Amino acid sequence: MTTLLIIAAKEIREAFRNRWVVATTLLMAALALTLSFLGAAPTGTVGVGRIEVTIVSLSSLTIFLLPLIALLLSFDAVVGEIDRGTMTLLLSYPVARWQVLLGKFLGHAAIIAFATVLGYGSAGAALAWSGAAVGPESWQAYGAMIGSSVLLGAAFTALGYLASTLVRDRGTAAGIAVALWLGFVLLYDMGLLGLLVADGGKTVNAELLNALLLANPADAYRLFNLTGFKNVSLLAGTAGLASQVQVSGGVLLGVLAAWVAAPLGLAVLLFSRKQI
Amino acid sequence: MxxxxxxxxxxxxxxxxxxxxxxxxxxxxxxxxxxxxxxxxxxxxxxxxxxxxxxxxxxxxxxxxxxxxxxxxxxxxxxxxVGFLPENVAFHPSITGRETLDFYARLKGVATAGNPALFERVGLEPAAVARRVGTYSKGMRQRLALAQALLGGxxxxxxxxxxxxxxxxxxxxxxxxxxxxxxxxxxxxxxxxxxxxxxxxxxxxxxxxxxxxxxxxxxxxxxxLARLPVRIRLTLADGDVDGLARRIGEGAALTRLAGGVVELACANDDKVGLVRRIACDGPAVRDIEIVQPSLDEMYAHFLRRPDALGPDSLAEAAE
The missing domain is CATH 3.40.50.300 (P-loop containing nucleotide triphosphate hydrolases)
Structure with a gap:
């Protein structure tokens, strides 16, 4: 346990030192503040919008941004250390390979969590301070969005670790990371939409569609945030969808957690067999 | 022990x-x-x-x-x-030398209190230790790498x-x-x-x-084992190389080097006899130098003939 923490602490220290954490936190805070205070501009007013609007726009943006940050942070984690020669050295110490991988992952996940909670949390605090009327249920939805965002970031960090363990070359790992991002965040939904239109509802029923949506962590996150809370789904235009989706919030969070555990478990397995 | x-x-x-x-x-x-x-x-x-x-x-x-x-x-x-100094290791550039060594000490379960003494032993100044590894010269980085290898004795x-x-x-x-x-x-x-x-x-x-x-x-x-020739370098007083060749000739190959130096190559066992002959009835010699085959030459010799050593001679060598 202490070995894990020692390795995680080093990862966190390095990220703080090279301004990764500061830059990410500032970016997330800037986006969250912009969306909460200027989000209503398209409707002709500048001022604090309803927090539900913020949740809808912020979670839509998170789907694009956070996986990218997570993959950028993680694709180099294993292959980069092997490249620099520090991995050989690290493994000559009294540490197990799974401890190295898990320790580093804990560090990176903590960085994502720190940046997300602080960045989005500051926007929430600013909303509260500006005196906007926000009900307890809305706060709950906002908190759930922050929590699920951390989980989404962790899932893509785990995917980045898998890419980093899979290959011997940093460039290839970076390529896989970009492909993962494009695939899960952009192409998957387009493909799904195309499939639905082409199929015309003949073979793809609601159950299969649900399964297909759960097969993508970004979609699981979207479903969780846009259909999980009634007052949010009304604004997101997904109220109709919400009544169709038979997957509860707990299951969606479970799916996201599985998207953290499965790639990470596979990465640990591959790493323990890798020839360094 | x-x-x-x-x-x-x-x-x-x-x-x-x-x-x-x-x-x-x-x-x-x-x-x-x-x-x-x-x-x-x-x-x-x-x-x-x-x-x-x-x-x-x-x-x-x-x-x-x-x-x-x-x-x-x-x-x-x-x-x-076990201590290990890898061939190429690039510690994280934004971490200081002290933090780097602390990290490895903790991983090895060694008290970090001994680290200043270790830095002194490898010759890293306290001022350098507080700086980031990214600012280190090659020599300093190598000293830091050695310090981590020495952790825990x-x-x-x-x-x-x-x-x-x-x-x-x-x-x-x-x-x-x-x-x-x-x-x-x-x-x-x-x-x-x-x-x-x-x-x-x-x-x-x-x-x-x-x-x-x-x-x-x-x-x-x-x-x-390698039986590489020993070389004897002579600086002759009169520069009469031909005379030397006539008198010492057999059993040694003769080469002229720059600066009027003559080199004789002979088997290791003949070395003493050859020096005696030069001293007793050779020409006047101003300087004499005996060059043993260097490690480089031996290395080249063994690599040229990888099968020169059978298992028997290997066992001999190990003794």
Missing amino acids: SKEPTIRVEGVSKRYGEQYAVRGVDLALMPGECVAMVGHNGAGKSSLIKLMLGLTTPTEGRLTVLGGDPASAAASAIRRQ PRVLFLDEPTTGLDPALRQSFYEIVADLRDAGTTVLLCSHALTELEGQADRVVVMSRGRKVADGSLATLRG
Whole structure:
């Protein structure tokens, strides 16, 4: 346990030192503040919008941004250390390979969590301070969005670790990371939409569609945030969808957690067999 | 000091796919012994070190370090007593030297209170220790790498190309530290290309070629085995080379070198006789210099003829 923490602490220290954490936190805070205070501009007013609007726009943006940050942070984690020669050295110490991988992952996940909670949390605090009327249920939805965002970031960090363990070359790992991002965040939904239109509802029923949506962590996150809370789904235009989706919030969070555990478990397995 | 070998390698082979990186190597390293492993790139030196560190497992054969299998799950106790200086290591540039060493000390379960003494030992100033590794020179980075290898007073120390890129003064202090450790009973295994600097440092030299061990023994033993000629360089007072050739001629090859120096090459056993003949009835000599075959030449010799040494002569050499 202490070995894990020692390795995680080093990862966190390095990220703080090279301004990764500061830059990410500032970016997330800037986006969250912009969306909460200027989000209503398209409707002709500048001022604090309803927090539900913020949740809808912020979670839509998170789907694009956070996986990218997570993959950028993680694709180099294993292959980069092997490249620099520090991995050989690290493994000559009294540490197990799974401890190295898990320790580093804990560090990176903590960085994502720190940046997300602080960045989005500051926007929430600013909303509260500006005196906007926000009900307890809305706060709950906002908190759930922050929590699920951390989980989404962790899932893509785990995917980045898998890419980093899979290959011997940093460039290839970076390529896989970009492909993962494009695939899960952009192409998957387009493909799904195309499939639905082409199929015309003949073979793809609601159950299969649900399964297909759960097969993508970004979609699981979207479903969780846009259909999980009634007052949010009304604004997101997904109220109709919400009544169709038979997957509860707990299951969606479970799916996201599985998207953290499965790639990470596979990465640990591959790493323990890798020839360094 | 126990006389059990700290590292025992028995018939170890390592295959990557179809390619043998290490092939049928036997080796025993004793406590308090400094062994130099030489061989060109891809000769199997690094692969052998990785096997000894337990980073990979042998395809065939058996390997123990400090009495245990370094690749087993219970190898933590062994690794705590092993130090390793990798060939190329780039510590994170934005972390200071002190933080780097603290991290490795914690991982090894060594109290960080001993780190300042360790920095002093490898010659890193307190001011440098507080700076980021990114600002370090090559020599300072190598000192930091050595400091982490010395954490916890290892009983076995692996140094992979430790002095590449170091200036002569640094190299000197480096070998002083190694000698101290050896005298304290640590087994030191040193890989190097810079053969000449190993003279006087290594108790034994192991020559590797294409994954095989082609020679193993002290410098004197290897010299005897290689039967390389000894060269005697003379500066003649009158420059009468032809006269010298007439009188000393047989049993020695004669070459003229720059600056009026004449070089005679002869077998090691004929050396004393030849010097006596030069002194008694040779021409007037202003200066005489006897050049033993260097490690570089011996190395080249063993690599040229990888099969020159059968198993019998290897056993001889090991004695």
